[in-house]
Amino acid sequence: MTEIRTPRLLLRRWTDDDLVPLSEINADPDVMRWIGDGSVLDLDRTAEAIEHWEEEWDDEGFGVFAVELLASGELIGAVGLTVDEDLPETRHDVQISWRLGRSFWGQGYASEAAQATLEFALQDRGLDRVVAVNRAGNEESENVIRKLGMEEYANTSDPESGARLTLHSIDLTEYEA
Template sequence: MTSLRTPRLTLRRWREDDLEPMAAINADPEVMRCVVDGSVRDREQTAEVIARWEREWDERGVGLFAVEVRETGRLAGFTGLTVPDYLPEILPAVEIDWRLGRPFWGRGIATEAARAVLHFALRDRGLARVVGVHQVGNDASEAVMRKLGMRRERETVAPASGAPVRVHVLEA
């Protein structure tokens, strides 16, 4: 079972008891405003996507980790690696991604978790290049990408949503 630890966090595979807190995160319009078309997700959609993330681990050897705050055991959201099939122009690529619930914003959790994932990507998975994609206007995600040492590579449009996005890259 793949898991990572940081000073404050455990990044691990998904468990059944993660469904309710992740569904609450996905149901928050403020959290979801810069995700695809900005629509919230219900419990059933969250269960489907968690199952897809778990399959991705099994099929591709990368996936999205549940991010647990070690001190409290609370699920903060996710971070990890995924293939950005929604943006064919940058394929082949592996993307670092994250989403946290609002109570966890502004505490450095996204940066701490993403640093551990980048280390995992480059060292354990042997990736030479990792991309990060965010919707234009999602300044918080862009700031995390900068803190991680990623550089802006291009601006484009996500085909499914028509949203302008920026692609950042980190090369080993």
């Protein structure tokens, strides 16, 4: 089982016990406003997301981690890698993303988990490149992207919502520099 420990976090595969806490995070409009079309997800749609992430682990050898606090074991969100087929510009790229419960914002957890995930992608899994997609106006995620050392390479629009998106990337040589 793949696990990553950081100074404060455990990144791990999903368990049945994670469904309710993640569905509570996904039910928060403030959390979800930057994700997809901004709609909250109910328990069933959260279960579908976890199932999809676990299938991606099995198929690709990487996926989205459950993120818990080491000190308490509390689930605080999700951070990981996906192959997003919805956006034409990133159709075959591996994308890093994160989603944390609102009470965990502003404490550096997203950056800590994303940095560990990026290292996992480029060094452990041997990926050549990782991308990040950010909606215009999401300054918090833009800050995490900058901390990861990712560079903007294109702008586009979400085909479903029309929201403006900024595409960022980093490759192994840039990461190691």
